[in-house]
Amino acid sequence: MTDTTDRLEDSFGVVRRATLADVARDLKISPSTVSRALDPNRSTMVNKATREKIIESAERLGYRPDIQARSLMTGRTQTIVVIAADLGNRWLTPILHGVASRVSVEGIVPIIAETNDDSRVLDDLIDHMLSRRVDAMIVVGARRGDGPSIERAARMVPMVVAARPLQDVSVPVVTHDDRRGGEMIGQHFADLGHRVVAQLLGPGAVLNFPLRNEGFTSAIESAGLRQLPAIDEALRPTYDEGARLMHRLLDVSSDVPTAVFAHNDPMAIGAMSVIRERGLRIPEDISIAGYNDMPLTSLINPGLTTVRYPGWEVGHAAAEVALRLFAGEEAVESVSLNPVLKPRGSTAPLP
Amino acid sequence: MTDTTDRLEDSFGVVRRATLADVARDLKISPSTVSRALDPNRSTMVNKATREKIIESAERLGYRPDIQARSLMTGRTQTIVVIAADLGNRWLTPILHGVASRVSVEGIVPIIAETNDDSRVLDDLIDHMLSRRVDAMIVVGARRGDGPSIERAARMVPMVVAARPLQDVSVPVVTHDDRRGGEMIGQHFADLGHRVVAQLLGPGAVLNFPLRNEGFTSAIESAGLRQLPAIDEALRPTYDEGARLMHRLLDVSSDVPTAVFAHNDPMAIGAMSVIRERGLRIPEDISIAGYNDMPLTSLINPGLTTVRYPGWEVGHAAAEVALRLFAGEEAVESVSLNPVLKPRGSTAPLP
DNA sequence: CAGGGTCTTGCAAGCGCTTGCAGTAAGACG
DNA sequence: CGTCTTACTGCAAGCGCTTGCAAGACCCTG
Structure with a gap:
């Protein structure tokens, strides 16, 4: 890339932006004309010859519009923020990609921020982003009880809740049907002929998990299987917590379940390592299923039966909803996408 | 969170920010005084009593400073952008956390953007961020040849290259010693008594990989081992490409190596599945090592021998360097952190 | 009591941009 | 040839904030 632009330098040789x-000044015309010439929407207002001179000069001087300054007048910042719980969480990536793919065509750049799954951090972040005048916010890291903060912010800026559902909230929610996903796993266990099953519960404050629980439980009950009572719920939906709950399940219960539903994939993998540690085989002694269909689930052995979470689609839809709200549409509706069961080697019929 | 603020509403009931x-106006004083009272650095300039009244009123009206407007005067946007190659790449997360942990104490929020490993996208992104007047940029997704674009931008805004090194570039580079890491693996293979080894090369345009190659090769040579010639290099450093290269290695070579160095962990895992598919055992028939020490490497069986990449530290240091540049420090130096070998079950002595 | 500080506050300019309005020139029309 | 459009351009205000400067009030010196 050659660099033939005239640079504006101050006496210290530091480059100032044009x-x-x-x-x-370069063309001895007024800034208004330049402004109009460079805006695709208003460039027809200016004479073709002048416009060309302007474009040439702008290029030569390396002019870049200042988005900050522009936003002061227009009220738009071309920025949308995605508030996530934890950037390390791999299922976030497809969601982010979905958002980016939708908004980038509008020249909007998504900002990503992280709450560490702490509701106070969420509050602060929302505050900060309000200060930044972002055009919209997509909250993918909501926890039970975050509704009021989100609704308060929604009066100042378009807000959408995505991925993690929230109940009784007046902003649009884009997610998938966790209840149905839980049902699918329960049904799958029943179809395989299991009689005694158990769950490793994700944290109740993240509303996906109670919904998965509900769906699973209802499928189990209507199929007439027995579910061991849940001992405890995970503090965080992680590998370590999955391992801890699995240990407790095997320690406390007098019965050993023949199929276990861990509320997400990392928990399931943690549980698998514990099962093996205890000398049990998967799936011969215990079948296990997870949730999310993360990339690593197909790499482990045996492959983990799980439910595909349509992250990209959720992100894309959430961005769409956010853009609509920003455009002033009134009745923007919530969206719920469908889960898909992915049976793999970690679940098998009862011998 | 109760909401007792007086809202400024227009005739349509839409909330306007205070x-x-x-x-x-509320206090019948001048905006300058309010501005000063609310800025921690200048609040001593204003009388204590007025300051308290101002703080009370600001709170009551729900006032939030407009960062955009402020930046117009101050020249700072309190924003730093991290340009990554691929958000789905898990080793990115600790780097991002490292950056965030350093800049957040300054009230700066990192923006994250993605290039999809495409140099043209990087160019566009840099341009856009220049328009946004970000305070600094950290490029974690640089490829060979991106130097000129980065240097050009460096004349307008502090730039630092992180994680992926770049040679002959005039901006500070924060990374770790890939050459040394490669050496460690080579030495490890030699220590275990292997005689015939091979590499699965990562894409040469990402400069970490040639460095790993160099280091490994030099260790191998000085230990007197034989290295099979590399057939091909990966197009992307992924599971699939690792599998493809491993297939080719086993197909093409007349010799079978007893130890293989895959240039990163996903490639190594891809290779492992191929090795098994072919009926060979790990580590009895072939030892294999990866690079990065991603979380999943400890979950698979056997555990993958790898080199820990200090992502958090790299991110933290890169942010530090960026902040220094922004503060106007002249001679900010490049940083190189140390790799650490993590021997696990996937490598073993030659029987 | 004059002269000199020290505190507080307000004025006004200006950051880089957009935009309503008015002004000019040129062509169109009767 | 006068009047109306039409096409283009500039003026000036203003988005919400910061900041140099000056002015006023007050207190302290000698």
Whole structure:
């Protein structure tokens, strides 16, 4: 890339960015004309010859519009923020990609921020982003009880809740049907002929998990299987917590279940390592299923039966909803996408 | 969270954000005083009593400073952008956390953007971020040849290259010693008594990989081992490409190596599945090592021997360097952190 | 009591941009 | 040839904030 632009340097040789005024001065015309010439929507207002001169000069001087300054007048910042719980969480990536793929065509760049799954951090973040005048916010890291903060912010800026559902909230929610996903796992266990099953519960404050629980339990009950009572719930939906709950399940219960539903994939993998540690085989002694269909689930042995979470689609839809709200549409509706069961080697019929 | 703030509503009931002028009007004082009272650095300039009244009023009206407007005067946007190659790449997360942990104490929020490992996208992104007047950029997704674009931008805004090294570039580079890491693996193979080894090369345009190659090769040579010639290099450093290269290695070579160095963990895992598919055992028939020490490497069986990549530290240091540049420090130096070998079950002595 | 600080506050300019309005020139029309 | 459009351009205000400067009030010196 050759660099033939005239640079504006101050006495110290530090480069100053070219402004509209610089271009105007260069051409001895008014900044307004330059502004209009460079805006695709208003460029027809200016004479073709002048416009070409302006474009040439702008390029030569290396002019870049200042989005901050522009937003002061227009009220738009071309920025949308995605508030996530934890950037390390791999199921976030497809969601982010979905959002980016939708908004980038509008010249909007998504900002990503992280709450560490702490509701106070969420509050602060929302505050900060309000200060930044972002065009919209997509909250993918909501916890039970975050509704009021989100609704309060929704009065100032378009808000959408995505991925993790939230009940009784007046903003649009884009997610998939966790209840149905739980049902699918329960049904799958029943189809395989299991009689005694158990769950490793994810943290109740993240509402996906109670929904998965509900769906699973209802499928189990209507199929007439027996579910061991849950000992405890995970503090965080992680590998370590999955291992801890599995230990407790095997320690406490007098019965050993023949099929276990861990509320997400990392928990399931943690549980698998514990099962093996205890000298039990998967799936011969215990079948196990997870949730999310993360990339690593197909790499482990045996492959983990799980439910595909349509992250990209959720992100894309959430962005769509956010853009609509921003455009001033009134009745923007919530969206619920469908889960898909992915049976793999970790679940098998009862011998 | 109770909501007792007085809202400024227009005739349609739409909430308008409170501005400095609103607070000033409320108290019948000048906006300058309000501005000063609310800035920690200048709040001593204003009388204690007035300051308290101002703070009370600001709170009551729900005033939030407009960062965009402020940045117009101050020249700072309190924003730093991290340009990554691929958000789905898990080793990115600790780097991002490292950056965030350093800048957040300054009230700066990192923006994350993605290039999809495409140099043209990087160019566009840099341009866009220049328009956004970000305070600094950290490029974690650089490829060979991106130097000129980065240097050009460096004349307008502090730039630092992180994680992926870049040679002959005039901006600070924060990374770790890939050459040394490669050496460690080579030495490890030699220590275990292997005689015939091979590599699965990562894409040469990402400069970490040639460095790993160099280090490994030099260790191998000085230990007097034989290295099979590399057939091909991966197009992307992924599971699939690792599998493809492993297939080719086993197909093409007349010799079978007893130890293989895959240039990163996903490639190594891809290779492992191929090795097994072919009926060979790990580590009895073939030892294999990866690079990065991603979380999943300890979950698979056997555990993958690898080199720990200090992502958090790299991110933290890169942010530190960026902040220094932004503060106007002149001679900010490149940083190189140390790799650490993590021997696990996937490598073993030659029987 | 004059002269000199020290505190507080307000004024006004300006950051880089957009935009309503008015002004000019040129062509169109009767 | 006068009047109306039409096409283009500039003026000036203003988005919400910061900041140099000056002014006023007050207190302290000698």
